[in-house]
Amino acid sequence: MRKFLIAGNWKMNGTRDSAVQLADEIVRGLEPSEQLEILVCPPFIFLLEVARRLKNSRLLLGAQDICADDNGAYTGEVSGSMLREAECRYVIVGHSERRSLYAENDSLVARKFIAAQNAGLIPILCVGETLEQRQNGQTHAVVLGQLNAVLEVAGLQAFGHAVMAYEPVWAIGTGKNATPEQAQEVHASIRASLGSRDAKIASRIRLLYGGSVKAANAAELLKMPDIDGGLVGGASLEAKEFLAICKAAG
Numbered sequence: 001m002r003k004f005l006i007a008g009n010w011k012m013n014g015t016r017d018s019a020v021q022l023a024d025e026i027v028r029g030l031e032p033s034e035q036l037e038i039l040v041c042p043p044f045i046f047l048l049e050v051a052r053r054l055k056n057s058r059l060l061l062g063a064q065d066i067c068a069d070d071n072g073a074y075t076g077e078v079s080g081s082m083l084r085e086a087e088c089r090y091v092i093v094g095h096s097e098r099r100s101l102y103a104e105n106d107s108l109v110a111r112k113f114i115a116a117q118n119a120g121l122i123p124i125l126c127v128g129e130t131l132e133q134r135q136n137g138q139t140h141a142v143v144l145g146q147l148n149a150v151l152e153v154a155g156l157q158a159f160g161h162a163v164m165a166y167e168p169v170w171a172i173g174t175g176k177n178a179t180p181e182q183a184q185e186v187h188a189s190i191r192a193s194l195g196s197r198d199a200k201i202a203s204r205i206r207l208l209y210g211g212s213v214k215a216a217n218a219a220e221l222l223k224m225p226d227i228d229g230g231l232v233g234g235a236s237l238e239a240k241e242f243l244a245i246c247k248a249a250g
């Protein structure tokens with residue numbers, strides 16, 4: 001049985017006070033559900049402070065990025081072992097903003113995926129096509145290409161301890177979500193691709209949908225058979241909205 005996972009990606013938003021307040025409000029509002037894991041991913045600088053607030057709660061902590069190397073002369077970077085020390089369980093890798101704004105290519109994303117697992121973190125591997133790629137009929141090729149790039153380096157078994165997020169680039173932060181059918185179609189193709197290699201891994205892996213998820217559209221997206229949760233950006237910055245999304249999953 002797959003557990004739903006709702007992950008809040010706070011991106012580069014907020015202040016120390018607002019981060020603490022948001023974490024507190026989410027913790028207070030959570031209803032217990034065995035079927036659901038909930039995670040917030042604050043900016044690095046707020047991780048320790050937020051971790052303190054989450055102690056003894058069921059809200060989990062994740063990071064938005066990770067260095068592909070574990071220690072040494074990598075100015076400005078944060079390693080997996082450091083994230084573990086900050087109580088992180090998950091880390092997002094290959095988010096489209098990292099790929100497009102910071103030139104992260106498939107091979108770097110694959111190295112980050114491996115670095116996360118080596119540090120004992122569960123990577124949330126993001127894949128997704130641009131609007132142009134969708135209009136050119138390349139959606140499946142792009143998404144499966146991004147998956148294959150990591151599979152080739154990390155190996156199939158690594159996907160037994162990973163999460164994937166399908167995030168169409170045209171839906172991120174635009175207010176324009178993929179329809180449940182569009183998302184389902186891509187999720188099914190990711191699962192089928194993994195399933196052609198290993199049925200057990202394919203049936204167990206959690207495939208999240210991300211891209212303008214909000215309380216108003218969460219239920220219809222989350223009821224699709226291959227959507228196992230959401231990666232939520234903007235709507236995770238408001239406790240009430242985020243909790244409503246969690247409720248839709250639980």
Ligand code: PGA
Binds near residue numbers: 171174213233235
């Ligand atoms: P959004 O962001 O919910 O604001 O579209 C999603 C994401 O980037 O993970």
